[in-house]
Amino acid sequence: MTALEIRDLVKTYPVRNAFGRVSGEVRAVDGVSFTIPAGGVYGLAGESGSGKSTIARMIMGLTAPDSGDILIDGVSILGQRERALVQMVFQNPGASLNPRRTVGQSILVPLAAHGFAGDRRGRIGDLLDMVHLPRNFADRYPHELSGGQKQRVAIARALAVSPRLLVLDEPTSALDVSVQARVIDLLEELGRQLGLTYLFISHDLSLMRNFAQTVGILYLGKIVETGPVAQVFQDPQHDYTRLLLASVPVISAEEAAMRPVIPLINGEMPTAEELMALRAGLNAKEPAR
Amino acid sequence: MSALLSVQGLSVSFTTYGRTAEVLKGVSLEVPQGAQVALVGESGSGKSVTMKAIMGLLQQPPARIHGGKIMFDGRDLLTLPERERVALRGTAMSMVFQDPMSSLNPVWTIEDQLTTILKYADRRLGRDRDRRGRRARVIEVLAQVRMRDPERVAGSYPIMLSGGMRQRVLIAMALLSEPRLLIADEPGTALDVTTQAQILKLLRDLVEAQGLALLMITHNLGVVRETSNYVYVMNKGEIVEEGPTAGLFEAPRQQYTRDLIAAVPRLTGRVAP
Numbered sequence: 001m002t003a004l005e006i007r008d009l010v011k012t013y014p015v016r017n018a019f020g021r022v023s024g025e026v027r028a029v030d031g032v033s034f035t036i037p038a039g040g041v042y043g044l045a046g047e048s049g050s051g052k053s054t055i056a057r058m059i060m061g062l063t064a065p066d067s068g069d070i071l072i073d074g075v076s077i078l079g080q081r082e083r084a085l086v087q088m089v090f091q092n093p094g095a096s097l098n099p100r101r102t103v104g105q106s107i108l109v110p111l112a113a114h115g116f117a118g119d120r121r122g123r124i125g126d127l128l129d130m131v132h133l134p135r136n137f138a139d140r141y142p143h144e145l146s147g148g149q150k151q152r153v154a155i156a157r158a159l160a161v162s163p164r165l166l167v168l169d170e171p172t173s174a175l176d177v178s179v180q181a182r183v184i185d186l187l188e189e190l191g192r193q194l195g196l197t198y199l200f201i202s203h204d205l206s207l208m209r210n211f212a213q214t215v216g217i218l219y220l221g222k223i224v225e226t227g228p229v230a231q232v233f234q235d236p237q238h239d240y241t242r243l244l245l246a247s248v249p250v251i252s253a254e255e256a257a258m259r260p261v262i263p264l265i266n267g268e269m270p271t272a273e274e275l276m277a278l279r280a281g282l283n284a285k286e287p288a289r
Numbered sequence: 290m291s292a293l294l295s296v297q298g299l300s301v302s303f304t305t306y307g308r309t310a311e312v313l314k315g316v317s318l319e320v321p322q323g324a325q326v327a328l329v330g331e332s333g334s335g336k337s338v339t340m341k342a343i344m345g346l347l348q349q350p351p352a353r354i355h356g357g358k359i360m361f362d363g364r365d366l367l368t369l370p371e372r373e374r375v376a377l378r379g380t381a382m383s384m385v386f387q388d389p390m391s392s393l394n395p396v397w398t399i400e401d402q403l404t405t406i407l408k409y410a411d412r413r414l415g416r417d418r419d420r421r422g423r424r425a426r427v428i429e430v431l432a433q434v435r436m437r438d439p440e441r442v443a444g445s446y447p448i449m450l451s452g453g454m455r456q457r458v459l460i461a462m463a464l465l466s467e468p469r470l471l472i473a474d475e476p477g478t479a480l481d482v483t484t485q486a487q488i489l490k491l492l493r494d495l496v497e498a499q500g501l502a503l504l505m506i507t508h509n510l511g512v513v514r515e516t517s518n519y520v521y522v523m524n525k526g527e528i529v530e531e532g533p534t535a536g537l538f539e540a541p542r543q544q545y546t547r548d549l550i551a552a553v554p555r556l557t558g559r560v561a562p
Contacts, residue, residue, distance in 0.1 A: 047481035047482065047483060047484075048481055147332075176331040176332050176508065177331070177508070177510070177549065177552045177553055178331065178548065178549060178552040180552070181551075181552040181554075184554075203481065203482055204482075204554070205482070205556065206511075206553070206554040206555060206556045207554045209554065209555070209556055209557070209558055210554040210555070210558060210559055211554075230558060233556065243483055244482065244483060245556070246486070247482045247483045247485065247486035248482060248486075248511065248556055249485075249486070249489070249509060249511025249512050249514065249515045250511050250514065250515075250555075250556050251510045251511050251513075251514050251538050251550065251553055251555075252538065252539075252555065252557075253535075254555075254557050255555055255556040255557050258556055258557055259556070
């Protein structure tokens with residue numbers, strides 16, 4: 001069964017010149033489609049400007065798409081005000097938690113917003129249990145917690161309204177690697193327990209290989225390659241996927257042997273005009289998969 | 290031959306609000322002439338304090354260096370008069386900072402910023418260069434860091450450059466003073482992975498071509514493997530393990546290093562436990 005379906009999503013932004021006049025447009029998201037089966041983990045990999053954050057914002061209802069549709073369990077969520085089905089965990093828990101609210105108060109915000117009527121204190125305690133934090137953390141402030149603990153609170157807050165889908169936007173990139181491993185373990189455990197579906201947005205391909213089942217490589221607003229993560233990484237078809245994989249710093253000879261051998265671009269990144277030309281090339285050459 | 294940089298038993302404590310914390314507990318490490326050495330550790334391990342102590346950038350107080358030596362080219366930096374210390378900093382040893390935006394002055398052109406450093410370096414090295422000579426050297430060093438159009442970059446303000454270009458400007462800055470030791474603090478971590486790969490390759494090529502010694506400070510084990518031959522692993526203010534990079538990654542001896550390496554996700558997928 002499909003939990004999330006994204007259909008031909010498009011979002012363009014106007015480009016303004018120095019005088020505020022519209023001089024063109026950027027297609028930030030350019031016809032993106034994918035589906036995530038219930039309980040699955042879909043990884044969206046891309047660099048800055050690829051459109052991954054715009055896609056997350058549209059799924060969260062923070063940005064309206066120009067065209068296309070977003071369906072959860074077969075029902076379009078565009079235009080719906082109630083969005084308890086989708087929740088988000090942000091990159092930097094230091095910035096996404098209000099420093100003046102206790103952990104309990106932060107978790108209470110979505111509960112109250114969605115009209116939770118039961119025992120609030122008990123629910124907050126249960127949520128803290130779920131993310132393996134002591135129940136008495138409800139009375140602590142974010143500055144009393146470590147980075148990993150803060151991210152656990154952010155996860156508890158996202159789970160407060162029992163969502164079906166979690167959008168994870170680089171959830172561990174601000175954390176140390178040993179802390180990252182434990183947060184990923186927790187997300188996997190919660191996914192199994194609660195039957196959650198994850199959209200995992202990251203630029204860390206090694207992490208993606210270990211966490212996602214299916215991966216979409218996003219480049220200039222388009223998914224240039226998609227497939228089972230093991231297959232895409234073993235046998236990348238698109239030049240950009242090869243470049244990404246070749247760029248990953250790795251720690252073992254086996255991984256190094258797996259990286260495609262391509263001469264890394266020695267000069268500067270392409271200019272806007274060159275990107276346009278590149279994109280024209282991409283439009284002409286559709287991905288193999 | 291003795292090492293270019295040799296830190297011996299460095300101990301540093303921090304005192305804030307009347308409480309004292311031992312931050313470095315006898316750290317020893319060596320960077321031989323022309324070697325590529327990495328210092329790796331997680332947040333709070335003490336790697337940045339070590340780096341700051343070497344560069345002489347520790348604020349004292351709250352910090353207090355209460356033991357050890359930092360030998361650079363046969364001289365102990367900790368007992369050197371401040372004047373001589375300042376003369377070494379940014380000349381014999383140069384630093385590439387992590388955050389390219391906050392390390393550049395937003396209202397000066399790249400050429401102005403590089404020229405300032407060049408004048409300083411020339412004075413230290415007793416070189417005489419006129420304006421045209423300085424401009425030529427600035428353009429030359431920008432070309433060395435593989436700017437495609439060095440003239441245009443020289444006339445640009447930081448905001449007009451991409452993150453990768455700014456990082457390369459910082460490397461150019463470090464090179465201007467013709468250092469013998471380059472200390473790099475997490476270069477490229479704020480950048481996209483393809484850009485980071487370019488930056489690391491550039492650093493590697495430059496260090497090799499010019500015979501510089503490199504001390505790479507990072508939390509990323511992948512970056513360690515890509516840029517160094519020898520690695521020191523730090524945890525809680527101590528060096529817990531050291532050795533040639535490849536060997537240490539293949540067969541870590543200490544439990545801490547083993548756990549750290551096991552926590553790194555692999556491009557090849559999960560390792561069987």
